[in-house]
Structure formats: structure tokens, C-alpha cells
Amino acid sequence: MIQEIRARDTARYFGSDAQLGTGPVPAMTSSAPSAPVSGEAAEQALEYLTEMSVDLRGGAIFDAGGAVLASSGEAERWGAAATRLLAAADGAEGEPVEQVHVATEQGEIFAVRAEGLVALAVTDRFTLASLMAYDMRAVLRDLARGNAGAEG
């Protein structure tokens, strides 16, 4: 199973990069997605993120306006809590943040803004932050390009 995921990741990451040269959106930008993202695609993306990240307890994906596109539980609760978190983060220095990482004794929170979307993840303690953020960005990038959860 891990080998399957790894093989798929390799194909996705390097396959996407190979197509990057012709694509209009460079990786790691916060520009809006080229087309509106459907809830179904967001669900697939969240499922894929859950499959990739063994430490993930739950997560959600939001559009730029803060609407919940997909969540691993009650969308309303995820939406309210995420809004609170991002408002606090943006208010810290009066400028929208690109990434948030909060580590507590009960677990860790990651929030990433990319491609005009927001991904939020709750993980176990001591998750590798850089890998988690990388996976979240990759998922948002793919989602914005309309190939969420796509094989290869």
C-alpha cells in the first residue's frame, strides 16, 4: 500500500512538474484557482491528503471566501473554528498569513493558503511540519488545477 502511494506521489509530483512549464500558475503562489473548485473534487483531495499523511486526524479545505468545500466532520464547526484561527493569525501583524503551525500537547494544527484555497489539518504531535506543509500545498495546487486525487 505504501509503495502504491509512493509510486503515485512520484508520478503526481514529477508529472505535475513536467507540465509546469506550460502551465500559467507557478507552484506555491496564492493566486485564485483557474476554475471554481467543486465540493466533490475537494472531498477527493482531502481523502488523498488523509491517505498520504499517516499522522492526520482530520482536516478541511476552504475556498478563498472561507466556505467549507470539504471536511472530515461537521462542516459548520470546522468552518467556525478555522475562521477563528485564521482571523487570529492574520490579526497578529495585520497581514494575511501564508502558513500557520500551532503545536500543543494534544496535537498539532497546520493551515496553508495556496492557489486561492485554504487547507487545514489536525495531526498527532511531532508530525514533520515541512512534509505536512508540502503535502498540503501539493494537494491545493492539484485541486486548483482540477486534478484532485487523480491517478498519475
Next chain:
Amino acid sequence: MPKPHRVLLDRVSGYADEAGAFIRRRRHNRRPFARLYWSGGRSAELGPDTEGGAELFAAAGELIEIAGKRPRG
């Protein structure tokens, strides 16, 4: 005088013990933190006692409660 392979085994298990102790100390000593990153590579760290940090930790606690336990294992 210990046999040569004993010396090697003792050394390896000594290193393993050191590594284990390091991990235990790291887990024990690590304190909660909130790190914010902005575009351009700028970042800031907030503690739970700071004004902005308290709200971040409150929201984080809420999210952890919503997510619940890990679905597998």
C-alpha cells in the same frame, strides 16, 4: 578483557541509548508554540501567553476537539 564483538555491540547499544534519551528529552521539553509564516519567507513565533497567541491556541484547541482521535490505529 572483553571480546572484540562485545566492544562493538556495547558501542552500538550505547549510541542507541543516547539517541533514545535525546528523543525522550526532546518530547519532554518541547513546549507549545504557534508559528506564522508570511509570503516572502518572513515568520514569527507566538507563545500561549502572548496576546495573539492565546487566541490562536484557543482556536487550535477547538480544532483538535473537532478532529477527535485518529481514525485508524
